[in-house]
Amino acid sequence: MGMDFKLTEEQIQIRDIARKFAVQEIAPLAAEIDESSKFNWPLHKKMGELGLIGMTVPEEMGGGGLDTLSWCLVIEEIAKASTAVSNYLTLSESMLNYISHLGSEDQREKYLAPIIDGELVCSFAMTEPNAGSDAGAIQATAKLEGDHYVLNGQKMFITMALQAGLFVVVANVNPGLGKDGIRTFLVPKNTPGLSLGKQLDLMGIRGTEAAPVYLEDCRIPKENLLGSADGFENVMKGMDGPGRLGAASQALGLAEAAFDAAMAYAQERSQFGRVIYTFQDIKFILAEMSTEIEAARGLICKAAWRRDHGLSYTKETSQAKLFAGKMCVRQVSNAMQILGGYSYSKEYPMERFYRDAKIHQIWDGTDQVQKIIIAKELLKEMK
Numbered sequence: 001m002g003m004d005f006k007l008t009e010e011q012i013q014i015r016d017i018a019r020k021f022a023v024q025e026i027a028p029l030a031a032e033i034d035e036s037s038k039f040n041w042p043l044h045k046k047m048g049e050l051g052l053i054g055m056t057v058p059e060e061m062g063g064g065g066l067d068t069l070s071w072c073l074v075i076e077e078i079a080k081a082s083t084a085v086s087n088y089l090t091l092s093e094s095m096l097n098y099i100s101h102l103g104s105e106d107q108r109e110k111y112l113a114p115i116i117d118g119e120l121v122c123s124f125a126m127t128e129p130n131a132g133s134d135a136g137a138i139q140a141t142a143k144l145e146g147d148h149y150v151l152n153g154q155k156m157f158i159t160m161a162l163q164a165g166l167f168v169v170v171a172n173v174n175p176g177l178g179k180d181g182i183r184t185f186l187v188p189k190n191t192p193g194l195s196l197g198k199q200l201d202l203m204g205i206r207g208t209e210a211a212p213v214y215l216e217d218c219r220i221p222k223e224n225l226l227g228s229a230d231g232f233e234n235v236m237k238g239m240d241g242p243g244r245l246g247a248a249s250q251a252l253g254l255a256e257a258a259f260d261a262a263m264a265y266a267q268e269r270s271q272f273g274r275v276i277y278t279f280q281d282i283k284f285i286l287a288e289m290s291t292e293i294e295a296a297r298g299l300i301c302k303a304a305w306r307r308d309h310g311l312s313y314t315k316e317t318s319q320a321k322l323f324a325g326k327m328c329v330r331q332v333s334n335a336m337q338i339l340g341g342y343s344y345s346k347e348y349p350m351e352r353f354y355r356d357a358k359i360h361q362i363w364d365g366t367d368q369v370q371k372i373i374i375a376k377e378l379l380k381e382m383k
């Protein structure tokens with residue numbers, strides 16, 4: 001099983017569809033999405049029509065049946081235009097991954113198609129005020145009462161909560177068991193007992209309408225349990241795939257957007273009677289940026305390739321997410337340096353890029369959490 005660095009015709013085709021859509025339809029709206037902090041439904045629906053949602057869901061379940069690498073290429077292209085919009089895709093694919101892998105026939109029947117079509121947004125409600133990195137310590141409970149589970153708890157930082165029609169909620173069926181009691185549940189938005197807090201006033205990715213989610217005696221039919229007994233393992237495994245690789249690809253796309261802007265500016269701008277690209281300091285920054293961008297791409301491609309070939313990809317995915325997130329923050333900052341004062345004005349996208357970058361070191365597991373995962377995998381390999 002060799003590793004081919006050439007993209008297939010199909011991969012190029014789907015990447016180009018995403019690139020065209022990003023340049024023509026997302027980029028002109030990106031600043032407005034950020035400014036208004038509003039989820040953009042028309043763009044989301046169009047991405048559904050273009051087949052960009054559910055790309056990795058098997059064809060027999062109504063998805064695109066495409067490989068992970070194709071999907072990463074799409075996220076990268078969309079993220080070059082808007083990190084927020086690329087996250088619509090990442091979250092959707094991640095939730096589709098949960099439902100297609102763990103869901104019952106009925107659950108798949110009911111929820112896959114509307115998410116894939118871009119008609120339904122599904123949010124992931126795991127984090128709590130007292131349980132972030134330590135996801136096994138969540139306090140939300142799901143008590144079985146007859147034919148229903150009764151959910152109670154508070155969820156924090158839930159991306160797209162304000163537009164979601166469905167939530168994958170992580171709760172504990174038996175707190176006495178610790179993380180072994182953790183399960184996932186499908187909770188439709190209109191379920192009595194589920195309410196939303198105020199939209200969070202975020203630094204970046206402002207078009208994602210994140211909010212807290214409250215569960216107060218929220219009763220759902222017991223059939224809404226997603227997956228079976230090994231809940232916590234499933235939750236963690238589910239984050240490995242499109243979620244974390246999507247976050248890494250978003251970081252890559254954003255760094256590239258910053259690089260493109262810096263490269264162009266360095267050749268337009270003159271100071272001391274010279275184009276600034278001719279200063280060694282400036283061209284060395286750009287040389288380093290492009291090298292680190294390629295390194296991130298290499299890690300993402302390798303993790304995606306391993307997933308597509310049925311090989312373990314947990315370590316590689318965390319390595320890709322860790323490196324791409326840090327690289328993105330570093331390189332957007334470098335790009336700002338090249339643009340000088342103009343990078344600091346809201347008239348240009350660079351300040352949005354800067355605000356959008358940092359999240360990639362925080363969500364889907366912070367840098368420290370990725371290191372914990374990598375170290376655990378290294379030990380496994382040793383054994």
Ligand SMILES: Cc1cc2nc3c(=O)[nH]c(=O)nc-3n(C[C@H](O)[C@H](O)[C@H](O)COP(=O)(O)OP(=O)(O)OC[C@H]3O[C@@H](n4cnc5c(N)ncnc54)[C@H](O)[C@@H]3O)c2cc1C
Nearest residue numbers: 124125126127132133134157158159362363364365366368
């Ligand atoms: C914009 C945004 C959107 C989000 N969207 C979602 C969502 O849709 N759904 C969802 O469930 N969650 C979401 N989150 C939550 C996100 O996943 C958490 O913020 C993240 O996992 C970190 O948790 P925390 O913020 O509680 O930080 P903490 O876990 O309290 O961490 C604080 C610091 O301590 C470090 N730390 C913690 N444990 C260790 C350790 N063992 N060793 C070394 N260092 C450690 C962390 O790395 C971090 O630097 C979102 C967050 C943000 C900001």
